[in-house]
Amino acid sequence: GLNEKIAQYFPNHSSQFIDPLKSIITIEDLLTMTAGIKWDESSHAYTNPMNNAASMENSNNWIDYILSLPMEYKPGEKFVYNSGITVLLSHILHEASGMHADEYAEKYLFNKLGIQDYFWKKTPNNLTDAEGGLYLSTRDFAKIGMLYLNDGRWNGSQIITNEWVELTMSPDTDIEESSRKYGFQWWLVPYENNQEKWMYSGSGYGGQYLLIVPEYQLVMVFNGWNIFDIPRPSIEYLSQRVLEAIQ
Numbered sequence: 001g002l003n004e005k006i007a008q009y010f011p012n013h014s015s016q017f018i019d020p021l022k023s024i025i026t027i028e029d030l031l032t033m034t035a036g037i038k039w040d041e042s043s044h045a046y047t048n049p050m051n052n053a054a055s056m057e058n059s060n061n062w063i064d065y066i067l068s069l070p071m072e073y074k075p076g077e078k079f080v081y082n083s084g085i086t087v088l089l090s091h092i093l094h095e096a097s098g099m100h101a102d103e104y105a106e107k108y109l110f111n112k113l114g115i116q117d118y119f120w121k122k123t124p125n126n127l128t129d130a131e132g133g134l135y136l137s138t139r140d141f142a143k144i145g146m147l148y149l150n151d152g153r154w155n156g157s158q159i160i161t162n163e164w165v166e167l168t169m170s171p172d173t174d175i176e177e178s179s180r181k182y183g184f185q186w187w188l189v190p191y192e193n194n195q196e197k198w199m200y201s202g203s204g205y206g207g208q209y210l211l212i213v214p215e216y217q218l219v220m221v222f223n224g225w226n227i228f229d230i231p232r233p234s235i236e237y238l239s240q241r242v243l244e245a246i247q
Helices: 011-017 027-031 052-057 062-068 083-097 101-113 138-149 162-168 235-246
Strands: 187-191 194-204 208-213 218-222
Touching: 011 062, 027 083, 052 062, 052 083, 062 083, 083 101, 101 138, 138 208, 138 218, 187 235, 194 235, 208 235, 218 235
Parallel strands: none
Antiparallel strands: 187 194, 194 208, 208 218
16 A cells, blocks of 8 residues: 555665665655655756766666665655656566566556557666656557546546546645645646646656646647757646647
8 A cells, every 4th residue: 555665575675774764665655756765866967977867777776776875854754856766666566566567557558548559668677667768659648648637537447546546646745946746656737827726747758748637628748859958848838838729
């Protein structure tokens, strides 16, 4: 469950969980990016080895790299965007289900959505790269948005429970110096200058955006390959242009 301590899923890294703060990290702390691990991927470009995400990807063992880092905050206390956290979730899914994330997604999600043409990178230790390694067509990316827009239903079948969709997209985690909030691996972005109106967003490396606006029954998808750290349009800018056009 969400309150499970993650240490049990890393038996080969028990020494890393001697830290009393690290030992109490839960699955929910990972989902909300509030694990408290010292991490910085916003001060430096992704092409800079000072960026923790870049350092992780240049390491031989991503799990070793993440879990070797010290704690900075108490788990659940502060939002810090951390791509390594999503790699930990990929590992936990494998430990809990016996399936890698790409295998699990294919069986329980992609096959049901008719997603066949995709590529999912692996880490050096053959773990599914869940932090930025999934390549989808724009049309297939939009299917995931439609699934969530329709409360987990697809072609009359309930693929994901309505309760899980609602829970994952609840804006419960505050982000310092931002009007955005965070759900379970989803960005919650206010629109129309209204803090009571939320669009749901996935934002990926290189300029991939999935925006869901339930009020307008709208799904927006943007694909790009901006991997050279050139400033890119924000979620707020892109969504505003579209929303202004349809009103």
